[in-house]
Amino acid sequence: MKIPRMSMITxxxxxxxxxxAFYEQVLATPPNKxxxxxxxxxxxxxxxxxxxxxxxxxxxxxxxxxxxxPFPGFTLAxxxxxxxxVRAICERARAAGGKIMTEPEATFWGGFHCYLxxxxxxxxxxxxxxxxxxxxxxxxxxxx
Numbered sequence: 001m002k003i004p005r006m007s008m009i010t011x012x013x014x015x016x017x018x019x020x021a022f023y024e025q026v027l028a029t030p031p032n033k034x035x036x037x038x039x040x041x042x043x044x045x046x047x048x049x050x051x052x053x054x055x056x057x058x059x060x061x062x063x064x065x066x067x068x069x070p071f072p073g074f075t076l077a078x079x080x081x082x083x084x085x086v087r088a089i090c091e092r093a094r095a096a097g098g099k100i101m102t103e104p105e106a107t108f109w110g111g112f113h114c115y116l117x118x119x120x121x122x123x124x125x126x127x128x129x130x131x132x133x134x135x136x137x138x139x140x141x142x143x144x
Contacts, residue, residue: 006046009076012053012066013120018097019050022119025096026089027078044138053120068121075115077125079132079140083112089126090114 013019020031020039027048032040037055041048051059057066080086087104093116094100101115101123111129118124133143 008040008047008049010049010051010056011118011120011122012056012068013050014053015119016050016052018119022093022096022098023048023050026093026098026118028092045140070121072122075123075125077127080126080128081134083128086112086114086126086128090116093118093124093126 011019016037016039020033023029023039023041024031027041027043029041029043031050032042037052039050041050053068054066057064078089080089083104090100090104097119099117101117102113104112104114104126107113107127107129109129110131111127113125113127116124116126131143133141135141
């Protein structure tokens with residue numbers, strides 16, 4: 001029996017090369033450029049796909065308007081292994097042209113995080129919590 005899981009998140013981006021360079025620097029992972037016009041960042045558990053926003057909207061529905069509002073109503077998240085890793089990722093994002101929305105700080109739920117926006121305005125929470133752990137494949141788990 002197969003277990004349902006998210007396997008890919010596709011972000012519609014304004015400039016494919018700029019977005020690719022940003023994520024390569026921030027995630028410290030080389031992108032897969034084997035298919036023309038799309039980039040894949042192969043991460044444990046879920047891949048991040050970057051595709052031109054206008055082409056993504058047309059792929060979903062030819063009449064769909066590719067205009068985005070200032071807040072899409074969701075955030076993406078990356079869970080780090082320590083507070084220092086949260087700080088390091090935040091600084092890499094800043095150096096790569098990301099906008100830091102919330103500087104690294106303690107959270108109300110007992111963790112540590114920052115929020116940043118990528119060059120296309122997608123919001124990411126970079127978080128650490130003592131209640132999370134990672135298996136050998138890098139998948140996040142509740143700490144036993």
